[in-house]
Amino acid sequence: PYPQHHQQRQEIFFGNGLTANYQARLRYMIARYAHYDHILAWEVFNEIDLTQAADEQLVSWTEAALDFLAEHDPYQRLRTVSWLRERWPEMLALPNLTLLQVHRYIPHLEHVGPSDSDVIAAMLSDVIHLRHAQRPFIFMEVGHHGHDDSDVPGNHLDRSGVALLQKSWAGFLLGGAGTGMSWWWDSWLEDNDLWRLYAPMQRAFSLIQWDDPGLRPMPVDLGSDMRILGWQSSRQALIWPHSRWSSWHNQLLQPGNNPHLGKRFAVTLQSMSPGRRYSQLAIHMRSGAVVAAHTLHADGHGRLQLKLPPYDGSIVLIITPQP
Template identity: 25%
Template sequence: MKAMSPSPRSLGLWCLLVLGAGCEATDPAWIQIFQAPDGAAVYDLFETAGWLGVAVDNPFDLEQVDLVGEFRDPDERIHEIPGFFYQGYRRELDGDTERLTPVGDGHFRVRFMPDQAGAWRWRWRVDAGERRGATAWRELRVEPPRSGVHGPLRKSPHDLRYLSHVDGTSFFAIGSNMAWAGSGGSYDYDRWLAALADPGGNYVRLWMPSWGFGLEWIERDAEGRLIASSLGDYRARLSRAWQLDTVLERARTLGIQVMLCLQNHGPFSSVSFSEWDDNPYNAANGGPIAAPGDFFTDPAARALFARRLRYLVARYGYASNLMAWELFNEVDLTAFRDKAEVVAWHAEMAALLKSLDPVGHLVTTSTTNLGALYGLDPELYALSDIDLAQFHLYGYEGNDVDLTAEMPRVADYYRAFGKPVLAGEVGVDYRGPAETLARDPHSAGYHDSLWMGLFSETLGTGANWWWDSLAQSQEWYRHLYPISRLLDGLSLDRARLEAHKPQVSAPGRELEAFALAGDGLALVWIRNRANLWFSGHDESPIEGASLSLTGLGDGVYTALAIDPYDGSLRSLPDVTVDGGSATLALPVFSMDLALRLERR
């Protein structure tokens, strides 16, 4: 659609750039800046806007319009932030269904996260073919960060097993997958995120699939004929981008970090949840590739994905609660031809993300267990621009996966790549929530996946997949509270803890213990092996248990016992460590018990 008039209310496409307030006389006449905040705080959003009198057919095509915000920090360094096209919406709940109504005209925005307090200046620069220009510099006062705001996450400089915020605050991910919503749309996330945050959850993983937050897909009429494609032009799906804005902001207010998965495997798979027939990249739908495996090598397909990456960075890259970009979910399930092509694609796109993202968010990807069999994992996680290693671990009929044994083993394999490890998906049965509940009616497998995430030395708890059908309906998130209470106030990345398997025993019982111990701190989890998810359900009291700990620095330690099911606390007698070891008489407990020992 071409702009036919310089009026902001023209039916043609005028570009609103979120970059400033009040047009100054020195601005080009065809640029009308109309909105900007007076200031911002460190690590918060600064967002600005204005009209551009230019005619563009596709506002996502940089050959037609390239919008960049320039921000000069107090040390005179320039930060360049890409602009993006935006449409606002108003939401309302109609029964159980979210309804979205467009608000105002479509426009561009620039979103920026300042990382330094002081006097900044900013302007925006436009290259729109025959029209090029830049506004006058404007002033921006940035205040120190608000209380409790710690900035984006990084690999900890103290311990590469863990993450920390840029201000040094330690972070351990306690959470779940929440890949897509139901008919309630962003209202679903209002409920789900609050339910996760209430017991101490601080992390979720979101997807961008065709039926969720995805920007590129096709439309068919009632007879199945192709009528539209949003490949490279996302205007038809900007309501979904607005929903993701809303969810990210809701997560931020609740202190929840988000890993955003940019591409699920189905659109480029021929066998695993295949969506190839409706994929806009498919040549049958007007796309550039004839087979799904061509996605990794075709120049046009790579250029289109790169365009999408730029848009995503421009729109969401400001967010200090964006833990990581995940390039692909389970890329080994796509119809790739050669692993070298997949690795080269990841190298290219991860490097592009790093170059585009002014905040420098972490980057990862994921595979199933086939990634190791195909030899993909070692090459993917050897890439310098892939920051986190990730594994997905499931049981299935005929495979009663013992998470207490398998999670440490798998985590050790991925940790060998020299990067923090995330248990991105863990469950007792990959086939579905009904199968999971039938095999694990007491949620013991879910419970164990949380604790083994910690004691397998990963950066967070194991993440459940069945977020809506089980975590909500079965109230699974209650299991998060005890582990968040155990870790409250601790900085795991500074504690220099090492994993141990302590000796534990009780008359007539088969117990197992896991510990992370260091010079002045020990965390311990003891569990009854008769209460594993596949071995039965045993809530009988365990009496007379004794624990032998090693790996501690000498001294007197306070000891706190935590019930891993309800989070209740019990103070225990002080423990004296001599020669790096100590023996504890454990209180009576049922199913399992957690301990926190700290040197006085």
């Protein structure tokens, strides 16, 4: 039903609210699928700014689509839309936008610049303003960038899933409502048996009591040699000590360029329960194996000195209270 020229298509689709065809599609989707409890959210449009329509049209159309879903979905499932630009406050302000998205790709290796090597810093910059939005967010698309399966040099180089490991864990430990969700699931993940890397995540996450109202994502000091990503309350913590030298760039393009490998670091958690005894498990991010277990004691000021194994970049720590 749309003309050949993209500007005419934009006007027909976005210019006058929701088209009758789109409303009918939404009604069908709600009637057909709304009762399934394994559907996370309704996404009204993917990367909507790529349509190149005027911002005012896109925001107005998205608001209408979200409002339609809010009115007609009896289960009030989460509602979302995605875009590529880094900031879009007008879209972020829509009241019926209940799940926020971030898309973060490592550029095509031919175009990687100095600022692209530190994916943790890039992901943190994506979410700083989202942490205050009082709504859940997810890194809904992450991975190496490419145009199709045959043109993703990062995937061809990264057979062990370095980017998957870092972006999945960081997506959650920076405050996300789930892990970073990798693209290339039907090619790169499948061909290299990388699905196995999700099992250790599930194991580690299951050891934390997520109904703890005190849990908060921890602030990350990007200027530190050893960054601490994770969730913490006064009762428990899930943390990933991550050296700034352990970037995907160093591991894939400059192997051996990590002076922190094998060294021991001192990490102290603040604001734990004074005088309380805790269990610490060190879990390997690739195998899910428990590589060390310790009993720790917080001092009278709530400071808890952790016991880190020699650094290899692949250990997360689970801190839970003992009886």
